[in-house]
Amino acid sequence: MWWIGTAPEHEPLLDPVCRQVNHAFGRPVLRIDDPRRPSDTLDPRRSQHSSGEILRWLAKLRPGQRLLAVTDVDLFVPVLTFVFGEAQLGGHAALVSTARLMPDDGPALLRARLAKEAVHELGHTLGLTHCPDHGCAMARSATLYDVDRKNAWLCTDCRSLLEDRERGGTS
């Protein structure tokens, strides 16, 4: 997990998020301390950063590593007004932003939301698609309401799908 944001005070959020991700997937999660940051990802007309560009930068910089980058800039994909995060489906790079997850009442909720979106985007890199169970981390989240009603872990169906994929060697 790698902090690529601009506000250093958000970086401590990553430790509890790492623990949640580790809990969700049962795999070790390592922190990366790398000072490099993506450039030229800002679209001046939208004052937002292209999540696709950042993902491409990540994949190029550390190919073959399953990587979750966390940022605090506002993200977009060209057809949508914003995204909470994005990942390469069945690929290696995933990205989430705190920009739209920011609550009014303290860091606890932000931590919880960030953990859920981190598990969600990493789930995509492991080949999982959106889950119809609203409580599962893989449930689609188009709004904060969607984020808040789900958990930071996978439902039984998604866990068995993941196990099947791993047994088939397609993770």
Added chain:
Amino acid sequence: MKRDKIRILVVDDEEIIRESLLAYLSRDGYHVETAPDGASALARLGEAMPWSLLLVDLKMPGGVDGLAVLEGARKREPGASVVVMTAYASVDTAVTAMKLGAYDYIAKPFEPEELSLLVDRIVEEQALRHENALLRKVVRKEYRFRDLESRSPAMQALFELARPAARSGSTILILGESGTGKELLARAIHAESPRAKGPFVAVSCAALTETLLESELFGYEKGAFTGATTRRRGKFEAAQGGTLFLDEIGDVSAKLQMDLLRVLEERRFTRVGGTESIEADLRIVAATHRDLEKLVAQGQFRQDLYYRLNVIPMRLPPLRERMEDLSLLVESLIEHLGTELGRGIDGVSAEAMQMLLAHDWPGNVRELRNVLERGIVVAHGRILQDSDLALPPRDAGAGALDGTLPSLEEVERRHVAHVLDHVHGNVSQAARILGIDRSTLYAKIHRFGLRAES
């Protein structure tokens, strides 16, 4: 339906838009493909697997824009919902797209929630439609009497009569124009009768000369006539224990009418040239497209035979009198013919259905079957188009396809109906075209039971 079976086609000239929609919708688990322009999108319509949703950019270079793709999809993928996307929200184009049958219209960039809800709604609606189609299939069985299918009151009444009639052993007389399904009804009666396990033997009485028909029906003994080198069983013997269907009974000669009367009265017959009297253990179903009562009145058909045959009369209405059945028949015939011809056809386009509804089907269901069969053979996609249907232009003077020639009154009725239809029921215009005055036309409309604009 599993999400990966739901096929979405994204059509946009901007690669980045195609890629981001592909990525976004793939994460929902859908099967997503993309096309970079209108022409390549059109080429992908009507593929073996149907598309559920088309997300189409309105403005694309290369001559084929989003509206053209929308029009193509309406014809060749009527089951697909088309959502039009544009970078510039303009009410005019939105209205045009909706008028052309777009499901919805969204301006780029969209809220993630907007896109997700829209796609969810479309998928749910399609699942419901699919379920409805399955239910319709179940309900369709309610409209059936074996292979005959109808929801018209006249046919329903006929089915109601046919069920108990089939169970009785009585002789049945089926009346109806050519192509209305007389043999199908006879077979259905046989299948519903206690003789269902016995044979069903059909003879067309119009196809053979008097002497040939006689030996065909009753069989002959060796030496009965020149060439009768062995004894041969006739249709009466072949149908023992089952049903003998005598089609075109109105066409049999006076001598054979006499012979048939004897069999019906005595329930026994003898082979040509023979003396042995054989019991006729069978049920007779006779049919004709002729007006038997008229033939009796003209002395061309024996009255006593008519009474013997006319125990339970059943009249099959011509297709033009049960046009409410057309869509049901089209659906059922397409399913049947599609399997027979090995072509997966899902249905007919709205334009093709209009064309089928406008035709007056002188050849009845048989003509409809032939038209659809030809259509299925020449069709390019899964949906039959109006251009696939080789329907003759509506010609009031044309005879029926089966060769029977219409009466002068029938030609007049058809022509008046055709002209009225052409001018959308405007009596003044129709009268001008027909070269008669309005009161004469009103009298004809009344006489022929036609409808005009009031």
